[in-house]
Amino acid sequence: MKQIFVIGIGAGDPDQLTLQAVRAIGRTEVFFLLDKGEEKADLVALREEILRQHAVRPHRVVVARDPERDRDRTTPGYANAVDDWRRRRADIYERLIAGELPDDGCGAFLVWGDPALYDSTLGILEEVHGRGSAAFEWTVVPGVSSVSSLAAKHRTGLNQVGRPVQITTGRRLADGGLPDGVDDVVVMLDAHQTFGRFTGQGLEIYWGAYLGTPDEILLSGPLDDALALRISDVRARARARKGWIMDTYLLRRGVPT
Template sequence: MKRILIIGIGAGNPDYITAQAIAALNQVDVFFLMDKGEAKQAMIALRRDICTRFIRPDRRYRFAEARSPDWSRDAGEYGTVIDGLNRDKQAVFEQLIGAELQDGQCAGILVWGDPALYDSTIRIIDSIASSGRHAIDYEVIPGISSLQALTARHRTTLNRIGRPVEITTGRRLAAGGWPADADSVFVMLDADQAFARLAGADLDIFWGAYIGTPDEILVAGRLADVADEITRKRAAARAAHGWIMDSYLLRRRDRD
């Protein structure tokens, strides 16, 4: 039997690593790393740094890297594109399991943030286990998500007492507008800055990019007042780094 640990490593700051995650890191024989290109080498470097920092000096481990499948948001209907991407990722993970992991050994997959929040690793590994092509068992170790890190850095809460909150994507926010009955909306994966379409609404925004890293950027305020500032800072950061990972919380201002 081969064992796989899906480990949430938090949203960018090594200090977000939990005691449970540290214990898991110290059980791993080989870490599977997905290379997403030169622009995102900082994310690979952070994973390596976490291992160096938290794995005992007497513990032997290694890395097995594979190229993450290419994909495009504009290649077709979004759900179909993501399904295809996950099938391609599954093929890569199956190759790594077959070639890099021996019976009785443990592999680690280090997931940014929390594995349960907008990440497909759990579904992919579960599909591999269910297929019967590999004899594997797996465990999920939760991590500090971008949702938790963002609200902590802005010293606010995800929701107000007795008020509903929705977690969604920029794509869905752009298509459907403000969700019915929501008081607060946490938005991830917003390449097109859907918040700008709501600038006329009476909302506060708590925005952040590269949360927990030395490149962290935070902006908060009335959406109508800071939307342009966020757009400028987001564009400048993306140009400087070649990629951006940001999220934001929108909240109605009609407080009572």
């Protein structure tokens, strides 16, 4: 039967690959990459560099165009747009697995960070498998997430002693605010810099963009208006320069002693 690896490759630094990931890459015959357009060509280039270093057996790289999607989470019908995008992505995965991988072959998808955290690959593969048109088994290889990388780069922990940490999205943070009883909140997928709503509340912020890559940017400190504006400005200039941005941040409030 066809075998598929879903390999977490870290937040961008090739040195973040685990030994398990290196072994899985070494077993793979066909790598499936999704092209997100010229603006994000360096994302494909980073994957190709990982393969150059670790793909030790003869292999092929099959590139397909990633379907466009509405990324504005504030628009009506956003959930339906995401469902439609996932179906179209499933169609692509189904075609790749059925048409590009021999019956006893081994293929792989290289996933940024960890496949279990805010990534659609596992859910889409489950949908494709459920369709029954392409028989395959799949194995998930965990990776270093941007959350772990963020904490390491700032030399801090994700939680304070004996306290919980919550991972959420910018949209959820904007809708619900800081959760009660949680003093450390990691925020991902925040295109609108929601942290700016929480200045003057005694919070600290640890922010990072392009984590693990040569373009990495790190900023941290007490979250006042000046720092919020600085992060927004740095973020906007970086996005204008590269055409895309991936950033993550940790909001922290002190625990009363």
